[in-house]
Amino acid sequence: MSLPAIAEKDFQDTVRSRGMLILVALFSVLVAAFAVIVRPTGDGGDQFATEVLLQFFVGPLLVTTLVPLVGIVVGYNAVSGERESGSLKLLLSLPHSRADVVFGKVLGRGAALSLAVVTGFLLPGIVLFALAQTGALATFNVGSFLGYTVFAAVLGVVFVAIAVGCSAAAETQRRALIGGVAVFVLFVVLWSLVTGQFLNAASGLIDPLPVSQQQVSVFLQVANPITGVELLSGAFLGDRLLSGETVNQQISAVSMLVFWTIAPPLAGLWKFDSDDL
Secondary structure (H helix, E strand, O other), rough: OHHHHHHHHHHHHHOOOHHHHHHHHHHHHHHHHHHHOOOOOOOOOOHHHHHHHHHHHHHHHHHHHHHHHHHHHOOOOHHHHHHHHHHHHHHHHHHHHHHHHHHOOOOOHHHHHHHHHHHHHHHHHHHHHHHHHHOOOOOHHHHHHHHHHHHHHOOOOHHHHHHHHHHHHHHOHHHHHHHHHHHHHHHHHHHHHHHHHHHHHHHHHHHOOOOOOHHHHHHHHHHHHHHHHHHHHHHHOOOOOOOOHHHHHHHHHHHHHHHHHHHHHHHHHHHHHHHHO
């Protein structure tokens, strides 16, 4: 029961923090602001009121930038912070393994961020639903809105896992933060540039393989968890989740999301296990 105990404690501590309250308020205000900007009251109907709001406003301007950044902030000091303060030695003196510590913090902080995201989206969602009932807003699709919220929460969990992995591998909070920010910049800003240069440099190596350069390019795109969530959420909003022409890309995206949730904490644990505290 060590892992659940650590997860529960981290969840409670994170949820009670002032930062989580600020985050919920920020999400609520921004989603509401985007809804006011779009304000679809004409003949756009279901699609314009919900899908356009999520895919072209909330998604690019909020989910794919703010959620990953918050995930890094929530997770970077999970292990390194306790190591610097000395409380990690006390924690490990109890019947907790280092794996319990790492994955317990992934679960606890990931759940806390998910709750913050869902709550932050839920409050303006209720307001939008009420406006739709009064005719002040075009038809509001509750299912699409709630489903998209789940994808946003999943993206947050992935980046919490990456940040906790960095935190477990780093000896100081500063190094963990630098690692987390570097990953954020790579996925949010530099991914297209880096993968494009890789494809150009490796074109000679790809040609003899039983895959085309286009297939490798598509895989590298969905290997980015942000692009993967965008692909899956877009398919969900278009009623094509795990079906249609992009089903193989969607399966690859799901696989990579699982990979980024598990691999960084495992890599951090490998380094953490070899460290002398």
